[in-house]
């Protein structure tokens with residue numbers, strides 16, 4: 001299993017080109033199978049989650065060719081509607097394919113994606129949305145069987161603004177006659193990207209970015225060329241790294257409009273931040289001051305995916321910070337590893353209290369999920385001595401060549 005070896009204490013200086021957004025690319029790939037035409041998507045990052053999504057698409061008979069960060073998707077020979085157990089487990093977000101496969105094949109068989117590192121990850125909201133759209137859904141022996149022959153456009157309301165369930169509701173209704181309205185929809189920027197992509201393919205979708213999304217079904221969709229949005233979580237992680245280690249970094253291709261919750265916290269406690277078009281200039285202004293409260297919420301609130309990296313920063317900030325993780329029930333798995341490095345953190349259910357310490361000490365730590373692993377890397381960049389972050393494969397799911405990014409900014413980090 002690969003690990004990262006980090007000699008901490010180096011400030012970060014330079015420029016980072018922000019990768020395409022993992023959480024936009026995955027639904028875009030799902031949407032690309034809604035046409036027999038070729039679809040070209042740029043800004044596709046080199047991530048294991050993307051590799052797994054491509055494996056699943058190929059298993060359905062979809063042709064996917066990659067040319068650097070460009071993917072060409074050809075679903076003209078789509079011949080399957082079943083996502084087998086192994087692959088669905090491998091990639092929880094394969095559940096987004098459910099809506100697209102139903103639109104194309106009118107039926108789908110998907111292995112229950114099951115829980116993952118950060119929680120049970122139920123799909124009850126997905127299933128309720130599909131049933132509300134008159135899709136027959138049976139669950140048996142670990143599989144979900146869907147029949148959309150009698151799909152009926154209508155107004156539905158999600159019990160919770162689930163990102164994936166919103167995406168599935170859109171993908172299952174774009175090719176179905178009539179008007180579907182999704183109330184209490186998730187407002188994440190990745191859903192706006194999905195809407196923009198679908199509209200370029202000829203779909204009629206409006207309202208993404210708000211809690212009411214309207215889909216007017218069309219008969220067919222056509223191919224298109226699309227540039228996926230930048231990854232706001234990767235950009236946020238690198239911004240936090242600068243606040244933590246000190247230094248000055250330009251985030252090139254970052255969309256500050258998607259990052260306001262984070263940037264407002266950082267600018268009040270630890271950085272001078274200048275946003276100009278698609279560039280964000282971050283300059284650490286010395287020892288960070290603790291952010292009194294971090295409460296994760298659906299967008300535009302503070303993103304749960306930046307909770308762990310932000311916690312790493314708080315461990316070496318001056319003061320006390322209280323975290324509340326409202327989105328996932330098991331997203332503090334990095335806490336024990338940070339404590340091994342000398343952090344002062346106490347958790348109680350969804351609450352964590354972090355008291356800043358003068359320094360962290362490098363040691364051997366284990367990544368246990370994607371964003372928690374990134375937090376450990378940030379801690380290693382700051383810690384005194386050498387930190388070994390094991391099971392870095394978790395981090396490779398969402399950060400493209402993370403050690404190369406930090407090495408290019410002056411960090412001493414290598415993969416073994």
Ligand code: EPZ
Nearest residue numbers: 023093121122123124125126162163164165305327328370
């Ligand atoms: C997406 O996951 C992202 N993944 C997650 O990013 C992100 O943390 C999450 O949205 C919230 O922003 C992708 O886009 C691939 P949800 P998703 O449905 O769609 C519960 C990362 O690190 N829920 O909004 O699965 C669920 O358990 C990943 O990049 C139900 O109870 O998130 C969670 O507690 C992690 N029933 C909450 O809602 C359901 O049917 C939010 O989940 C669906 C969700």
